[in-house]
Amino acid sequence: MQTVFSIAVDALAYGMVLFVISIGLSVTMGLMRVVNLAHGAFAMIGGYIASYAARDMGLGYGIALMIAVFGTILIAIPIERLLYRRIYGAPELTQVLMTIGITFCIIGIANYVFGPTLKTIPLPTGLQGSVDLGFRSIATHRLFAILCGLAVAAVLWYAIEKTAFGVKLRAAVDNAAMAAALGVRTEIVYAVSFAVAVGLAALGGVVGAELLPVEPYYALRYMVTFLVVVSVGGAGSIPGALVACLLLGGIDTAGRYLVPEFGEFFFYLAVIAIVCVFPRGLAGRTR
Amino acid sequence: MKRTILAALAALAMSGAAEADTIKVGVIGPFSGPFALQGKNFKAGIDAYMALNGSKVGDDDIEVIYRDVPQADPAQSKALAQELVVKEGVQYLAGFYFTPDAMAVTPLLEQGNVPLVIMNAATSAIVTKSPLVVRTSFTLWQTSTPIAKVAKDAGVSKVISVVSDYGPGVDAENAFKKAYEAVGGEIVEAVRMPLATNDFSPIMQRIKDSGAEGVFAFLPSGPTTLGFVKAYNENRLKDAGIKLFAPGDLTQESDLPALGEAALGLQTTFHYAVSHDSPENKAFVEAAGKAIGNPAELSFPAVGAYDGMHVIYKMIEETGGEQDAQKAVDAVKGLSWTSPRGPVSIDPESRHITQNIYLREVAKAEDGSYYNKEIQTFEKQGDPGLAALK
Numbered sequence: 091m092q093t094v095f096s097i098a099v100d101a102l103a104y105g106m107v108l109f110v111i112s113i114g115l116s117v118t119m120g121l122m123r124v125v126n127l128a129h130g131a132f133a134m135i136g137g138y139i140a141s142y143a144a145r146d147m148g149l150g151y152g153i154a155l156m157i158a159v160f161g162t163i164l165i166a167i168p169i170e171r172l173l174y175r176r177i178y179g180a181p182e183l184t185q186v187l188m189t190i191g192i193t194f195c196i197i198g199i200a201n202y203v204f205g206p207t208l209k210t211i212p213l214p215t216g217l218q219g220s221v222d223l224g225f226r227s228i229a230t231h232r233l234f235a236i237l238c239g240l241a242v243a244a245v246l247w248y249a250i251e252k253t254a255f256g257v258k259l260r261a262a263v264d265n266a267a268m269a270a271a272l273g274v275r276t277e278i279v280y281a282v283s284f285a286v287a288v289g290l291a292a293l294g295g296v297v298g299a300e301l302l303p304v305e306p307y308y309a310l311r312y313m314v315t316f317l318v319v320v321s322v323g324g325a326g327s328i329p330g331a332l333v334a335c336l337l338l339g340g341i342d343t344a345g346r347y348l349v350p351e352f353g354e355f356f357f358y359l360a361v362i363a364i365v366c367v368f369p370r371g372l373a374g375r376t377r
Numbered sequence: 378m379k380r381t382i383l384a385a386l387a388a389l390a391m392s393g394a395a396e397a398d399t400i401k402v403g404v405i406g407p408f409s410g411p412f413a414l415q416g417k418n419f420k421a422g423i424d425a426y427m428a429l430n431g432s433k434v435g436d437d438d439i440e441v442i443y444r445d446v447p448q449a450d451p452a453q454s455k456a457l458a459q460e461l462v463v464k465e466g467v468q469y470l471a472g473f474y475f476t477p478d479a480m481a482v483t484p485l486l487e488q489g490n491v492p493l494v495i496m497n498a499a500t501s502a503i504v505t506k507s508p509l510v511v512r513t514s515f516t517l518w519q520t521s522t523p524i525a526k527v528a529k530d531a532g533v534s535k536v537i538s539v540v541s542d543y544g545p546g547v548d549a550e551n552a553f554k555k556a557y558e559a560v561g562g563e564i565v566e567a568v569r570m571p572l573a574t575n576d577f578s579p580i581m582q583r584i585k586d587s588g589a590e591g592v593f594a595f596l597p598s599g600p601t602t603l604g605f606v607k608a609y610n611e612n613r614l615k616d617a618g619i620k621l622f623a624p625g626d627l628t629q630e631s632d633l634p635a636l637g638e639a640a641l642g643l644q645t646t647f648h649y650a651v652s653h654d655s656p657e658n659k660a661f662v663e664a665a666g667k668a669i670g671n672p673a674e675l676s677f678p679a680v681g682a683y684d685g686m687h688v689i690y691k692m693i694e695e696t697g698g699e700q701d702a703q704k705a706v707d708a709v710k711g712l713s714w715t716s717p718r719g720p721v722s723i724d725p726e727s728r729h730i731t732q733n734i735y736l737r738e739v740a741k742a743e744d745g746s747y748y749n750k751e752i753q754t755f756e757k758q759g760d761p762g763l764a765a766l767k
Contacts, residue, residue, distance in 0.1 A: 093582075093586070096582050097579065097582075100576070100578040100579050100582065103576075103578070104576045104578070201413070205671060205674065206413050206414040206417070206674070207414065207631050207632070207634070207635065207673070207674060208599075208600060208603055208632060208634075208635035209635065210603070210635045210637065219611075220611050220612070220613060226582070226612075227611075227612065227613050228578075228611075229607075229611035229612075232611075300604075300607060301575055301576055301604060302575055302600075302604075303600045303603045303604065303635065305599075305600055306411075307410075307411040311411075311600070312575070342576070343576065343578075343579050344579075346570070346571075346574065346576070346579040346580065347579035347580075347582060347583055350542075350568050350569060350570045350571065350580065350583075351542065351568075351569050353542060353571035353572075353573075354571055354573060
């Protein structure tokens with residue numbers, strides 16, 4: 091019984107870290123219909139900025155986190171205006187080719203500027219160490235990641251489903267021409283959504299850095315995992331992504347504990363099964 | 378057909394060499410991509426050797442030609458080696474970070490009449506694939522065997538082994554198991570984790586549940602070691618008194634700044650620490666640090682490359698610049714010298730390097746940086762892995 095609890099706690103923590111990093115991708119892919127393979131690269135930029143701010147400039151963790159999120163958005167704005175704007179509504183292959191190109195450029199630049207070694211983001215004393223849960227202990231920063239994930243899920247769900255902006259966004263996604271005719275400035279809606287998605291990527295990069303350390307190949311190394319989360323959850327669905335992360339985190343963690351020899355076999359077996367039954371993901375919208 | 382072309386070109390290269398002008402050495406390694414740091418270390422080691430010993434042997438100029446294989450890719454490695462021998466006319470092949478890449482090249486050696494000096498690839502079997510292979514790095518058997526004795530001496534008699542599930546990981550597991558059982562220890566469980574593991578918490582929980590008093594771990598140096606060491610601390614294995622034993626890949630110098638406090642006190646066995654206290658190493662670290670740009674990036678492949686160049690220089694000296702692979706290899710059998718890592722020699726039987734293996738502990742220097750502090754020496758270790766192959 092203790093083993094089951096133990097796996098559940100690890101699964102929750104791992105799933106929520108995945109959620110924080112992947113949800114931005116779900117927004118770009120589901121709501122903006124852009125297959126953004128550079129998502130991991132933006133998460134990595136966030137990680138690098140936070141690491142530089144916290145380690146080299148000696149700023150606090152919270153400030154470094156804010157600088158990372160807004161700094162990444164600042165970097166992403168010209169990229170959106172010059173490059174992404176051309177591929178909204180373009181065929182998926184075009185989007186894939188361009189965003190993977192951007193990814194390789196960012197990897198090259200990161201390698202040149204920061205070098206190939208691992209970068210860490212020093213945690214504040216409050217997040218260091220571990221908390222005793224009675225039957226086992228868990229790292230404090232994992233609890234922090236779980237809280238971040240829950241907060242992000244709640245805020246995003248509210249913004250998309252309950253606010254005027256969310257209504258405009260959904261309208262622009264479903265029929266851009268009609269929304270524009272009704273007076274919705276679709277360009278601004280898209281630009282804001284893109285900024286939010288990039289900001290979320292940066293947040294995930296910083297919060298998840300303890301699990302997925304920042305180094306130049308971060309941008310590609312974990313991209314498959316992020317894409318799997320989005321396709322299993324259903325692009326654009328917040329609850330879908332949340333369920334997918336918890337499910338996949340659970341399967342991955344249980345497999346790793348009980349039969350590590352099988353590697354990621356069960357993880358991908360589950361992915362295949364889910365995608366067979368739900369081709370649009372657990373909570374995907376029909377187009 | 379291929380053979381005749383190769384032979385003809387080899388003959389051509391030989392006649393060229395007889396005039397004694399430029400001798401080319403082809404080095405294959407990962408110079409771009411995720412393992413670029415290791416390739417950079419190769420280059421730093423080679424540059425350091427040439428800076429300290431000159432770029433001439435006798436009257437012959439030495440020219441090093443680099444070829445890039447970013448990830449383990451035997452087919453590309455073989456194609457590049459062929460190109461180096463046939464088109465560039467190299468007399469020596471060297472480098473190789475990954476075992477499969479080195480294995481793919483061994484069949485070319487006799488046809489091309491070139492010796493192969495391995496500067497890293499650490500699987501025991503490579504030297505048996507061709508009599509023209511010499512290795513100046515280490516094997517996992519070599520670095521993992523002494524830690525078994527360390528574990529036993531520390532009063533730990535039950536160990537769980539946890540390794541990454543790929544060739545070198547399996548080598549490390551077997552090496553430790555054999556050595557540990559020989560001194561009377563018991564392996565309670567042997568876990569092989571997938572290479573792409575990011576979250577090590579479940580593994581740590583399993584280690585706890587196994588009831589072992591210590592854990593033997595091997596992971597390739599790089600991003601995963603950070604996650605592993607952190608998970609080891611965060612899941613309070615250290616506090617629970619479960620000791621961690623590992624070969625030095627886990628505390629590679631270039632990863633230490635990132636590992637920081639988490640790695641403090643970790644004990645590993647390895648053939649080289651950048652902190653090794655000797656005049657030879659001081660000169661090497663200074664020259665290689667200059668070559669690599671940022672001295673904090675200096676790590677073990679550099680010393681493998683440095684000694685590899687020493688062996689190649691010796692080969693060129695003994696053959697007088699003539700291309701004769703067998704003569705060159707025979708000339709370095711039994712060769713012994715003082716390397717930056719300590720006294721070493723080439724075992725005439727296996728053509729693998731015999732060297733000291735050191736027990737090191739991660740310690741904090743006065744300036745706040747972390748380093749591997751050597752605390753015990755296991756002298757003149759050969760490669761026990763070759764005996765296990767037979």
